[in-house]
Amino acid sequence: MDIKEKVAYIKGLTDGLKLNESDDTVKVLKAVIDLLEDVSDEITDLGELYDELSMQVDEIDQDLSIVEDDLYDAEEDEDDFDDFDENSEYYEVVCPKCGDEICVSEDILIEGSIDCPNCGKNLEFDFSSLSADDINDSEEN
Numbered sequence: 199m200d201i202k203e204k205v206a207y208i209k210g211l212t213d214g215l216k217l218n219e220s221d222d223t224v225k226v227l228k229a230v231i232d233l234l235e236d237v238s239d240e241i242t243d244l245g246e247l248y249d250e251l252s253m254q255v256d257e258i259d260q261d262l263s264i265v266e267d268d269l270y271d272a273e274e275d276e277d278d279f280d281d282f283d284e285n286s287e288y289y290e291v292v293c294p295k296c297g298d299e300i301c302v303s304e305d306i307l308i309e310g311s312i313d314c315p316n317c318g319k320n321l322e323f324d325f326s327s328l329s330a331d332d333i334n335d336s337e338e339n
Contacts, residue, residue, distance in 0.1 A: 201238045208234070295319040 209231050217224040288301045298316035306312050311322045
C-alpha cells in the first residue's frame with residue numbers, strides 16, 4: 199500500500215464514521231486529512247520527477263563514459279611518442295596503397311617490414327640489391 203492509498207483509506211474511515219460536521223474537532227481532522235492528501239500528491243509528483251531525473255543522469259553518465267574513453271585513447275596515442283629516441287635516425291616512407299607518410303626508425307628498416315598504420319598494408323624493406331658502396335654513399339650524405 200503506497201502513501202496515497204493509505205491517505206485514501208484514512209479518509210474513507212472518517213467518512214464512514216458519520217461525524218458531526220459542525221464539531222471543531224471534526225473540522226480539524228478533515229483539514230489534516232486534506233493536508234495529507236496534498237502532501238501525498240506532492241510526494242508522488244516528486245517520485246516521478248526523481249525517476250525522470252535519474253534516467254537523465256544515467257544517460258549523461260553513459261555519454262561521459264564515451265567521452266572519457268575517447269579522451270583516454272587520445273592520451274594513450276600521445277604516449278606512443280614516448281618511445282621516440284632522439285639519437286636514432288628516422289626515415290620517411292610513403293605507403294604505396296594509401297599514400298600515407300610514415301616515419302620509421304632504422305631498427306624497423308632493419309627488421310624488414312611494418313604494417314601501415316593507416317590502411318594496414320604490409321610494407322617490406324629489401325636492401326639486398328644495395329652494394330656496400332651505396333650504403334657508404336648514403337652514410338656520407
